[in-house]
Amino acid sequence: MIRVLFSGLRATLARLLATGLAVALSVGFVVATLTLSATFTRTTEESLAASMARADVLVTQTVAEMASSDPRTSTDVLLTLLPAVQAAPGVAAADVERLAYVDLRFGETRSVGQISAVLDESVRWQTLTAGRWPQALTEATLDRATAESVGVAEGDTLTVAAVGSGVSPTAVTVVGITAQQAAGVGAGGPTLLMQGEALTDPDLFSLSTSILVAGGDAGPDAVAASVSAAVAGASGIVVQTRAEAVDDQTAQLSGSATVLTSILLAFAAIALFVAAIVIANTFQVLVSQRTRELALLRCVGAGAGQVRRLILGEALILGLAASALGVGIGVAGAHILAELSRDGASVVHLGRLVIDPVLLAAGFGIGVLLTLASALSPAHRATRVRPVAALRAIAAPVGMRQGLVGAVVALALIGLGGTGLFVGATRSGLTLAVVSGVISFLGILLASALFIPWIVRIVGSTIGWTSVPARLAALNATRNPARTASTAAALLVGVTLVTMMVVGVTSVRTSIGDKIDEKRPVDLTVQSVDPAGITAEQIDGISAMPDVEDATAVTSARVTISPAAGTPVLMQARGIDSARAQQVARSSVVVPEPGQLLLNPADAGALQTGDSVTVAGDVGSAELTVMLEESAARKQATLTHTDLLILVAAPVTGQMQLRLGDGITSGQVQQLSTDILSVSDKFTVGGGAPERTYYEQILDVMLLIVLALLTMAVVIACVGVANTMALSVYERRRESALLRALGLTRGQLRTTLGIEATLITVVAAACGIGLGIVYAGAGLTAVSLQAQKLALTVHLPWTQLAMVLLGALVAGLLATVVPAGGAARRSPVESLTRE
Template sequence: MFRTALRNVLAHKARLLMTVLAVMLGVAFVSGTLVFTNTISEAYEKSSAKGFDEVDVALTPTWKEDADEPEKLGPAFLDQVERTEGAASAIGSVSGFTALADRDGAPVGDGWQVRGANYWGTDDPRYPMTEGRAPKGDGEVAIDSETAARTGFAVGDTVRMSVDGPVLTPTVTGIFTTDDGNVAAGGSLTLFDTDTAQRIFGKAGTYDEIIVRAEDGVSQTALMAALEAALPKDTVEMTTGKELADEQARLTSSSMDALKQTLLVAAGISLFVGTFLIANTFTMLVAQRTKELALMRAVGASRRQVTRSVLFEAFVVGTVAAVTGLLAGIGIGAGLRSLMGSIGAGFPEGPLVVSPGTVVAALAVGVLITMLAAWLPGRRAAKIPPVAAMNSLHAKATTRSLVLRNTIGSLFTAAGVAVVLFATTMDDAMRAQTPMGLGAALIVIGVFVLTPLLSRPLIAAAAPVLRVFGVSGKLARQNAVRNPRRTAATASALMIGLTLITGMTVAAVSVQTAIGKMASDSLKADYVVSMANGSYLSTDVADKLAGVDGVTASSALRNSYSEIDDRFEYLTGVDGSAFGELADFPVENGALEIGGTRVVVDADIAEEHGWKAGSTFTVTYDDDAKQELTVAGVYQGNEMFRGILLDLATLAPHQTDPVDMQVMVKMSGGASDTAKDSLRKALGDSPAVKVQDKQDISDEIAQMVTLMLNILYGLLAMAVIVAVLGVVNTLAMSVFERSQEIGMLRAIGLDRRGIKRMVRLESLVISLFGAVLGIGLGVFFGWAAGELVGTQMATYELVLPWDRIAVFLLLAAAVGVLAALWPARRAARLNMLEAIKAE
């Protein structure tokens, strides 16, 4: 039986090629994902470990209970650390956000990846100088070698940078190397002398961290024990360099988990789609060999042996596909690393990592998926009575099996719809995600089971269009519904991919529109000024903007903690006299009056505390001072404005170190390029500050959504490619099955062009059938997800992107046309006499 199975594999190489390709693509995606993420993780871990070579013990200040800020680590504390027995040296470290502009004025790196720190003395072992010297004084700075290479800055150049708004223009005195993974990933590190760093980061005379090196022969644990004995209790937290390296490695691995899971989910989808192709292929192969298998049964082969022969074929196919997929995956992993580097998202240097786990996973996935998909066709073939199979009586599914299938499918679909509808009524969006996901899975399974039943009416709906193509169109429609199960399995592969793509597109576009509407409805200001990395603005920024010519109204937004009725609540300080000209949102009762002790609160907080217009409450500020405030109005909060809004003049006296989140500005002539330039120039064209109008805010949101969708489209493209292979495979085998019929059609007058048209139209109908089901399910899932989002976002409403839906349909049609090229050509080239004689 094994020899027979192997001979069958070798005899059907062309037919099994598509199955091998489908499995290979899925395995390549899985192994490529594992190779890429393992390579990056190991590179970061080794880089992190190397970065802690100069650290034996790190000391950070602790927060005492009921304290407003942590303990201070000053020069006296540093001296005490350095005098501790076993300590060879101690370095005080301070750091913070620092935006560096390139030669064109654009920020280098982005967000949290750009920072500045201090260079210790004239020889800091953490940052070896490769060119120039260490910075000294306010006007000097050193930059990392990666940033120098990307920007072209050299020793002696003047650079522009910013910490919290005001622009600095120091001279580059040195270029250094660093093992900081953030720098390798595209960020930047800028070094100042210690006094300058402490001043610009608002930490004069103090350090964020003290790094201690041990004397020769003293272990990290021994040094930490000596420090614990010598230093005051509960003033610092101590961590050994090894613990820091291990924790960094854990965080690196954890941060890669999300990327790995996303990529593996996409690979799983493509494998899931590939399962339909594999099952379809083996079903058709078994059907074509019905008489052969029946003869084997008649000469003594048992059902188990027949099933094993089919599974052995699947094992051979799966093994070949898994091995080639693993090799392709290694190439994909290397390619992804190079691609990320070419677009500026670099990584620490390191070898390509192909772990034993990756090899095992690739082989297991490829072989198991193939054998699992082939098991049902093999089992079905073994159940065919030999006499019935040899007489070709076992051709169609029984009425009982069809009724059972349709009943099961209807129950799954109905249960899934009920669960999804129930989830949309839940107030807690997080809790609703589980039933929503369960309902979606039930619906997909139910529709897949019902697809043979749905194929007849949906494909019949295309009859008027197909009639235009004459006999070829009529034959194409009949061929598409001749074997509903095969058509359903082929269309389902495309359906699943388009369900996910459409659902995510509908949800993402709806959210994007809702946020854009929120910005346009809530903002009357022409511009919003904020830090590029989302951190705090210096209060100087608001003062400078208020003095710009053409500014008619401006207000900073400043957050602060408070305590009300034994609960923590956020306060947002605004300029009460100008706020009405800068923002607009629905007021449920009372009025939008902010000033003195009169405040406005959002509806959720008002409901929690039982407040309404005219209610009073006592607030405890961050400095422990108490004050009675009056609710002037209750408004509908949104993602831009929520919480308790009070006047800055009321809040400011209770803040020791005030900073602003953003500044809203209204210009006399509205938003214009000239107005934006005047605001930017007032801030010295700071690379750390964003000046955005309403369109900029909407574009930024659109850019994020578009980037997310493009990534998802790219990941799901693999599933669509596998679906294309499924259509090609189905048509090729269908042509093989109908060789005699095609020969007869040629003999009675249908020319080669008509044969090609028939196969192409059949492929087109099957592809569009899958697309209609997928888009329909995707729209439903997009609506359901939107119902959950709507509970958190008042401006949310369902938006159907008809242009993109039309593109999806056109792409499905293109898939059908392209997939039919080879099968149609093969069908047209059949020799009619040989085809008629074929059994």
């Protein structure tokens, strides 16, 4: 039987290649996920160990203690404890890590960066790539990434000022460039090292994060015990050896890595599930095609067990070869992703790739077991082939319909899952909705043999009248309902998940954007703290900046508001062009009409909407009607610019409101904000665009990642469609030859096969899109139920859904290129005479 086994493999090698590719891609996904997870954990350990490379003991505050302290008002506990730690027996040196956030200016570029204190040499873990360490209060080192990006070198000067303090900036000379110590999580911004005395400025609100302790001759445990005794009187203090601290922090970060790995493995499971469908479908067809061969084996004495082992042996060899290829693909993919993470732009910089033989063996074993498990049912079917089958011609199978038991189970799962999905979405919450959604979807997959062929038949009947190839394609697509359903099921899984994520993320993105626009309708506001306000030249310059679509100026002045009965109140007044303000805003805003005074109810005192007040400035006064609105600016009165000019001779422009382009990204908003801040040190920038584009960027990246992960399942499903078409063409080669002999041209044969595959893929895609929308809607409703502050509504991205459908159409056509070409090239005479 071994000779028969390898002979059979050689005969069916071409038909098994696509199946092997599906297994290899799935195994590669699993191996890449496990390898990158192990690499991330190792990188984390090395990064944490690097920051404590010269320390034996670490002293920190508990998370609860740090959360409850405010650097602006609380005593710096670690800085206070430093002398006691330094005086503890066995301590050779100790220093406290301190940091503060500052406004930095590099020439015309303005940014926010971090200042850290230069540590004592005994515990200093940073290294220099050029220059020296700072020795004076006005000297600093700068990290290499920032220095290269802004073109700063040794001897250059930059300015430093406390964030939001209004204090004049201090000039600092760069005397050295520091290197990143190890791979790990990127700093995400400019980092300066300065003398510790520079961080004592009360305007900086510096924060101490840890005390690094270097021991003498005593071991780490003895030093930790000594330090613990020295700080015993302080609450919320944690003393750990370097090994304990690294293990503790690695465990915290590895928890996040474990969650990420679990998510990735969930997508890998989807790919494996789709691959299992493809494998099972392939072996079912191969067993059907080899009915006579298997019957002949039974005639010459092979038992049912030998036939079963023959099929499983073929599956085992296929699984071994494909899984080995998959391991190679996974390791190569992980290596490429690790290299890409080191390009400097990535937030996470992975270190040396961790190749764990156990993880590789796990991925290899999963692939082999998956192939064997998927071939069990076809192997069992092969044992039912009787020897008498060798004496008659075998036509292509047309039965293989789902049994009554399967239909009942499918309907039960759909009913149970659908009910749970409804309850979860409307009453219980996300957990029940997710579990019920999975149950109902399994039921739909089981029931696909009932409704997919039926829908294909209906769609086929609508196009069958157009031509002979269309009529033949419609008949062929439904002659084997089970195979049609299993082929479509693999694609149905991928398209449903893709649609669900596209609709879900788009809906969340739009809902969050609408909420932000409602609360902060202006994209960017430019506020000046200069009493002279924003000059006309600055207004023109900002209005002409890239990505600024529209702009309006807001004038301001001090006015006196005198109610009919009551004490006059001095208040800051804003003058706006109501029409222009409405054009600039993202959502409808309440603006005053001429003769109206807009106030926030919290500032109105006893005034009510409709009351008349006298508003006076330095050159005139006017009777205005009060209008109260909750969304109005606090501690300011708003009126039209024309009315303000009646009251004040020369109001200053204290604010600009900007509307940005619709397609602007978070990076472009940040760059525009930096450009505006570079115009004047007196400017501050606010508005809703930074927050909106930030969330949009996160959701867009999330969607891209999810779609990239789901692409594997979709690719495997398309491989399955191509494989099924190739097997069907082989199975119907005599039938195709007869059609050719009766006058069907090669082009018509290709068209028939193309329409057949397109029918199956388009129906599967359309059903997947419908199911994806339903599941996305249920999920959004369930999330809204738990996150009551944000109402999520379904928004259908028609363009993206059309692209999904178009992608299915293209996949169906591509799936027939090779098998259709082979069928068209085959001689009708040769195929008719071959037994």
